[in-house]
Amino acid sequence: MKNQNDTVDIVIIEDDPNDAELITRVFRKHNLANKIILLEDGAEALDFLFAEGKYAQNSTVLSPKVVLLDLKLPKVNGIEVLQRIKSDERTKNIPVVVLTSSSEDRDIKAAYDLGVNSYVTKPIKFDDFAQVVSELRLYWLLLNKPSESA
Amino acid sequence: MIINEPIPVEKLDPDQIEIVIVEDSSKVAELILRVVRRLNLAGRYILIKDGGEALDYLFAQTNYVNAAVRRTPRVVFLDLKLPGIDGLEVLRRVKLDERTKNLPVVVLSSSIQENDIKTAYDLGVNSYVTKPNQSEELSSVVEELVRYWLLLNKMPAR
Amino acid sequence: MSRPRQPTRRKQVKPEAVQQTAQRQSLPHPVGLVLDAGPTLMAYVGVDGRYRWANQVYERWFGKFSEEIQGRHVREILGEEAWQVVRPYVERALCGETITYEQALPKQDGHLRWLRATYTPDCDETGRIAGFIVHAMDIGEYKQSEDNLLREKAFSESAINSMPGIFYLFDRNGTFLRWNHNFEEVSGYSSQEISAMNPLDFFNPEDKGIIANAINHVFTEGQVQVEASFVSKSGQSTSYYFTGLRMFVDGTPYLIGSGIDLTGRKEAEETQRATLNILEDFDEERQNFQLIQKATLNLLEDMHEERNQLDQTQRALLNILEDIDVERTRVEQAKALLEAVNKELEAFSYSVSHDLRAPLRAISGFAQAVVEDCEPQLDEEGKRFLGLIQQNAHRMGQLIDDLLSFSRLGRQQLLESRIDMEAMVKAVFKELVALAPDRKIKLTVHPAPPAHGDKAMIRQVLANLISNAIKFTRPREEALIEFGYRPESDAKVGAYFVKDNGVGFDMQYVDKLFGVFQRLHSVTAFEGTGVGLALVYRIITRHGGRIWAEGQVDQGATFYFTLQEREVE
Numbered sequence: 001m002k003n004q005n006d007t008v009d010i011v012i013i014e015d016d017p018n019d020a021e022l023i024t025r026v027f028r029k030h031n032l033a034n035k036i037i038l039l040e041d042g043a044e045a046l047d048f049l050f051a052e053g054k055y056a057q058n059s060t061v062l063s064p065k066v067v068l069l070d071l072k073l074p075k076v077n078g079i080e081v082l083q084r085i086k087s088d089e090r091t092k093n094i095p096v097v098v099l100t101s102s103s104e105d106r107d108i109k110a111a112y113d114l115g116v117n118s119y120v121t122k123p124i125k126f127d128d129f130a131q132v133v134s135e136l137r138l139y140w141l142l143l144n145k146p147s148e149s150a
Numbered sequence: 151m152i153i154n155e156p157i158p159v160e161k162l163d164p165d166q167i168e169i170v171i172v173e174d175s176s177k178v179a180e181l182i183l184r185v186v187r188r189l190n191l192a193g194r195y196i197l198i199k200d201g202g203e204a205l206d207y208l209f210a211q212t213n214y215v216n217a218a219v220r221r222t223p224r225v226v227f228l229d230l231k232l233p234g235i236d237g238l239e240v241l242r243r244v245k246l247d248e249r250t251k252n253l254p255v256v257v258l259s260s261s262i263q264e265n266d267i268k269t270a271y272d273l274g275v276n277s278y279v280t281k282p283n284q285s286e287e288l289s290s291v292v293e294e295l296v297r298y299w300l301l302l303n304k305m306p307a308r
Numbered sequence: 309m310s311r312p313r314q315p316t317r318r319k320q321v322k323p324e325a326v327q328q329t330a331q332r333q334s335l336p337h338p339v340g341l342v343l344d345a346g347p348t349l350m351a352y353v354g355v356d357g358r359y360r361w362a363n364q365v366y367e368r369w370f371g372k373f374s375e376e377i378q379g380r381h382v383r384e385i386l387g388e389e390a391w392q393v394v395r396p397y398v399e400r401a402l403c404g405e406t407i408t409y410e411q412a413l414p415k416q417d418g419h420l421r422w423l424r425a426t427y428t429p430d431c432d433e434t435g436r437i438a439g440f441i442v443h444a445m446d447i448g449e450y451k452q453s454e455d456n457l458l459r460e461k462a463f464s465e466s467a468i469n470s471m472p473g474i475f476y477l478f479d480r481n482g483t484f485l486r487w488n489h490n491f492e493e494v495s496g497y498s499s500q501e502i503s504a505m506n507p508l509d510f511f512n513p514e515d516k517g518i519i520a521n522a523i524n525h526v527f528t529e530g531q532v533q534v535e536a537s538f539v540s541k542s543g544q545s546t547s548y549y550f551t552g553l554r555m556f557v558d559g560t561p562y563l564i565g566s567g568i569d570l571t572g573r574k575e576a577e578e579t580q581r582a583t584l585n586i587l588e589d590f591d592e593e594r595q596n597f598q599l600i601q602k603a604t605l606n607l608l609e610d611m612h613e614e615r616n617q618l619d620q621t622q623r624a625l626l627n628i629l630e631d632i633d634v635e636r637t638r639v640e641q642a643k644a645l646l647e648a649v650n651k652e653l654e655a656f657s658y659s660v661s662h663d664l665r666a667p668l669r670a671i672s673g674f675a676q677a678v679v680e681d682c683e684p685q686l687d688e689e690g691k692r693f694l695g696l697i698q699q700n701a702h703r704m705g706q707l708i709d710d711l712l713s714f715s716r717l718g719r720q721q722l723l724e725s726r727i728d729m730e731a732m733v734k735a736v737f738k739e740l741v742a743l744a745p746d747r748k749i750k751l752t753v754h755p756a757p758p759a760h761g762d763k764a765m766i767r768q769v770l771a772n773l774i775s776n777a778i779k780f781t782r783p784r785e786e787a788l789i790e791f792g793y794r795p796e797s798d799a800k801v802g803a804y805f806v807k808d809n810g811v812g813f814d815m816q817y818v819d820k821l822f823g824v825f826q827r828l829h830s831v832t833a834f835e836g837t838g839v840g841l842a843l844v845y846r847i848i849t850r851h852g853g854r855i856w857a858e859g860q861v862d863q864g865a866t867f868y869f870t871l872q873e874r875e876v877e
Contacts, residue, residue, distance in 0.1 A: 018670035025677055031208065093271035101662070109306040112252035117276045119304045124665050125705065126672035132302065139298050145278045147271040148264055214433070 009034045009141070011067040013045040015074055016032065018132055019122070022097075023068065026133040034141070037148075042076025045069075046084055063148065064094060066140035071100040071107055079110050080087075086115040086146075093147045095140060099133075153186050168300055169195040170226040172204040172240065173258070174233055180229070181285055185222060185292045191300075196223075201235030204228075205243055222253065225299035230259040238269055245274035251305075254299055258292075344764070347445055347721045349423075352430075355402060356440040357381050368443075368763045368808060369415060371725040390414055401427035401440040410447065415725075422447045446723075450631030473568040473618055474538075474548075475625075478637050479559060480504040480527060494569075496541035510539055526552040526563045535570065547571050551619065555626055564629075566622050568615060661708045671701045710839035717846055729756045729766075729804060733791045736770045740778055747789045748785065756804060756828075761871050765847045770838045773806040773867050780810035780865070794868070803854075807866040812859040822856055844869075 010027055014020040019040055027034055039045040049067075051145035067085065071078035078098065085091045095117045100107070103121045111119050120136065123129045168191065173179045179197055186195050198204045204210040208226070214275060226244070230237035237257065244250045256277045257270050270278050282288050313810035341348065344364035352364035362377045369384055370377070382398060383391040390413045400407050406428050412420040425444035432438050439657075459670035474494055484502050492499060495510060507523060508516045515536045522534040532552045538548040552565040675697040679686070686694075730753050737751045759766065774789065781787030788809045795802035813821070848855040852872045859865035 016666075018667075018673070022670070022673040022677070029680075095267070095277065101302065101666075107307045108304055109252075112306065115274060118254070118302075119297075120302055121304055124662075124669065126669045126676065126701075127671070129669055130676070135298065135302055138292065139277075139302075143277075143279055143294060143298075145262075145267055145270045145280055147278075 002137050007035065008037050008064045008144045009066075010036045011039065011045075011049070011064045011069065012036060013039045013042070013073065013078070014070045015040050015072065016070070019070075022126075022129065023133050024128060025124045027137055030137060031141075032133075040074075042073040042078065042081045044075075044080060049085060057128060061136070061148065064143070065146050066136075067094055068136070069096055071098060071102055071111075079107070079114065082116055084115045095138060095144060095146055097136060099136070136147070156171055156263070168224045169296065170204070170207065170223045170228065171195060172199075172201070172237070173197065173199045173229045173233065174199045174231070176227070178229075178281065178288070181288055182292050185289055186296065189296055191296070199233070201232040201240045203234070204232075204240050205235060208244060208253070209247070215227065222305075224254065224297075224305060226253055226255045227258045227295065228262055230257060230270075238266070238273065241270060241273045241275055242276065254303060254305070256295060256299065258295070329373050332383050340523065345716070345720065346723065349425075349442065349444040350378075351442040352400070352439060353382060353442060357383070357398065357402075359385065364764050365693070366444075368723040368725050369446075369449060371763075376660065387414060397425070397427055398440075401429050402437055404431065404437055406427050410525055448559040448596050473566045475566050476507070477562055477564045479563075480521075482508070485562065486564075494538065494546070495541060496544075496746070500811065501541075511536060512539055512545070522550070522552065523563060526554050526565075527561055530554045538567065544715070549615065551622065553622065553626065554627070564619055564622070564626060568611075568618055570611075579771060600782050653715075657712055661712045664708050665705060665859045668705055672698050675701070709844070714839055714843050714846065715852075717765070717843065720765075722765070722850060725763055727759045727761055727763055727766055729759050729770075730791075732763075732767060733770055733774070736767060737774055737789070742777055744778060745777075747782070747787065749781070749789065752792075754790065754792045754793065757802075758795035759804070759871050761851050762847075765850070769844045769869070772844045776840065776867075777806055777808035777865075778809065778810075783811060784809055801853075801870045801872070803868040803870045805866050805868045807864065809864040812861050812863045812865045813857075815859060818857060818859075822855070840861075 012020060012023055012025065017040075020040070024036055024038060027036055034089060037048065039048055044054070048055045048058070051058040067091055069082060071077050073081065078100065079104060082096060082098070085096055092115070095122060097118045098111050098116050099120050099121045108119050120132060169186065171182055171186075172181065173180065179199070182193075183197065186252065197208065200209055203213070204226075207214045225271065228237050230243060232240070241255055241257065244253060244255060252272070254276045255292075256279060257275050258279050258281055260281045260283075261267075262280050267278050279291065282291060341406050341581045346365040346368075347522065348365065349366040349369055352361050358379055358381050359377045360379075362374055363713045364374075367374055367377065372385065372615050377385055382394070386394065393411050393413060397407050397409050406426070408424065409425040410422060410424045414423050415421045423444045425442060426445045428441045428443070430440055431436045474486065474491040475486070476491060478484045484505065484507075487502055492502065495502070497505065518534065518535060522532045525532045530707055533551050535547065535549050537545040548567040549570050550565060550567040552563050552670040555562055576828050675694045679694050681692065682690075682774070733753055733756075734751070741749050741751075770791075774791075777789045778787060781789070786848065789806040791805070792807075793802055793804050822841050845855055846862035848869050848871070853870040855869040857865060857867045
């Protein structure tokens with residue numbers, strides 16, 4: 001799934017393979033042309049976003065339209081990833097939406113403190129889940145205008 | 151997206167201002183208000199036409215000093231062209247102040263200038279949305295915005 | 309089981325009240341459950357003193373449904389007596405003050421119960437008060453312990469006051485916390501004055517150093533005895549023998565002690581010395597005096613006895629005070645433990661249900677994905693199978709919800725009130741029958757006495773039983789359901805019953821009826837998770853009652869239950 005020198009539209013950072021697949025489906029269903037990249041843990045996510053580690057050969061200019069970020073990630077957790085994204089000049093303007101099962105106040109506040117653009121909880125039932133992802137797509141891919149130079 | 155359905159009242163805190171609209175054009179304001187009212191949010195929004203006044207409200211100062219600032223709204227829709235203090239300056243101050251930096255701010259502007267867009271993101275805007283020219287389109291954009299930030303987006307307990 | 313909408317009954321109910329009720333019924337899960345789960349009473353009262361909303365716990369306490377509360381003034385719901393008690397607090401809340409108080413209020417059944425309530429005023433953006441929020445909890449059991457503690461304290465009061473000497477208790481800063489009547493009498497100071505004085509104030513300047521040292525010694529080494537002149541308000545000096553013992557209350561050290569008047573002894577000693585001087589030249593008299601000395605020694609020994617007795621009294625007092633402290637600590641520890649256990653169970657149940665639901669989402673999701681993406685490859689059977697997969701996933705989700713309620717039930721506090729059973733059955737039936745509009749279902753309500761129990765739980769019992777009756781009468785043209793009361797001939801308590809003309813069941817399997825997951829009919833014939841009756845059984849048992857059933861295949865079934873095997877009203 002390496003995109004070298006290509007632009008990426010959507011970055012999904014999600015460790016649960018079922019959720020990852022279901023989320024990706026919703027995006028693909030509406031627009032096959034969207035470039036989606038799926039990362040399964042926090043460390044890989046950071047490598048990708050900063051063109052380090054196994055993604056060192058990528059160009060660093062990515063500017064995805066949105067990053068969907070789960071909080072419960074192996075290796076480096078979601079809050080840390082968020083913190084790295086929002087504190088680095090190169091990436092801080094990328095819209096990041098936390099999409100997680102946690103509705104704990106502590107997590108919500110931590111995310112906002114770090115500058116998250118939006119915080120959305122994953123619904124328990126599948127129908128609602130699909131609906132939420134669909135609305136996320138509608139908002140962040142169609143409605144929101146990202147900055148061209150990330 | 152089901153349009154025309156009012157937002158279920160129980161999803162909102164009672165008596166809480168949910169939306170702050172900072173917009174100086176009466177035409178646009180009227181349109182936004184119509185949508186907001188149709189979604190059953192009468193009494194849940196406040197419309198402010200001037201940048202300075204918007205800051206007064208959000209910081210509970212001057213005219214709004216008695217307003218209990220426990221009222222943290224769920225979203226601020228912010229136009230950029232405003233009399234008094236302009237939108238970007240309002241954004242800058244809101245995002246710098248501890249009391250208000252976590253407020254979701256959505257710029258709703260007719261400007262498509264990359265300058266404005268980049269500056270807004272630099273200042274920490276949550277989302278930047280351009281105003282369509284046609285009123286029906288603007289109506290549905292506003293509706294989508296309200297639904298997203300009131301129903302989908304989560305905020306910490308007040 | 310989701311709560312059906314509650315329809316309005318009377319035209320007098322204000323529109324906002326209806327809206328409020330309807331709102332709560334359709335609150336997203338689990339908000340509605342959380343608000344109504346208890347044990348906290350919650351309500352919102354407008355600035356006009358009228359209720360705008362109350363949670364179920366509140367309803368249960370006052371024995372009124374929400375339509376009867378909303379729009380009504382607090383005075384109407386609480387009754388005149390209780391209103392006079394809470395009125396000052398209400399007024400303060402409406403002036404913008406957040407206030408917490410503890411009061412005994414008469415409950416619906418007339419009994420006084422202790423409540424701790426907090427009123428939080430609600431201001432709008434102009435600073436105007438719109439109303440106030442009520443949060444209250446029944447603290448009856450804690451008050452009980454507090455009462456016991458107080459009564460014990462009273463006992464020690466009399467013990468302290470009956471002492472011959474003076475008694476005192478003060479902290480490191482020298483603030484007096486307890487003293488006896490004698491102390492006031494001997495020192496000549498009033499209670500008010502003593503509470504503001506320091507121990508050193510009762511001594512002459514030349515003695516203050518010794519006393520200060522002695523006090524320090526108590527706090528560092530544990531105890532001390534010292535003789536000094538005790539100075540009263542009028543300036544009178546009296547020889548006293550003081551003791552001090554260090555004791556800990558809640559980890560803070562205090563000095564507790566007593567003093568006895570040595571005047572007698574001192575006088576005796578002085579007289580003795582003076583006399584000796586005089587008798588220096590007189591041998592015989594001196595011998596006599598030696599006898600007197602011996603007598604004096606005996607006297608002193610008696611004083612010593614008294615001193616010992618004082619020490620013993622003091623120690624006994626200390627024990628009493630320690631016991632009180634232990635009791636208080638024990639109650640608090642029990643409280644804390646209970647809270648902790650409940651929290652853990654809740655968290656456990658929540659995370660278990662959460663973890664169980666996650667794969668379900670995937671199952672439903674991927675089944676849907678197959679339906680969408682593989683449409684051309686799917687035949688009718690394939691589509692049907694996928695539908696079944698989704699149905700079962702849905703069913704499992706329901707099971708998880710039911711089990712969660714079931715487990716939660718065990719931890720809930722029972723909030724008793726008087727229940728109009730006839731009315732409740734009719735209300736429950738009305739809601740349930742609305743869900744099956746295409747069927748002919750007739751309910752007959754026979755006269756039944758009111759019951760005592762937890763309103764919400766009993767409502768659940770009736771809802772489950774009636775719902776079952778409706779379900780199992782589906783094959784009938786006209787479903788006939790009856791509710792009534794059958795007085796028992798020999799027992800003190802009669803039984804309520806729900807009877808139907810449905811498919812009944814084989815009495816052979818009657819023992820299985822109330823087990824969790826037990827069903828006597830196939831799922832295809834009659835849907836259900838099999839938890840419903842187990843829940844009912846649990847509720848009835850918690851009320852101290854019994855539930856049993858009688859039925860015959862194809863001849864319908866009757867479910868009987870009693871509540872609290874005690875005197876019938």
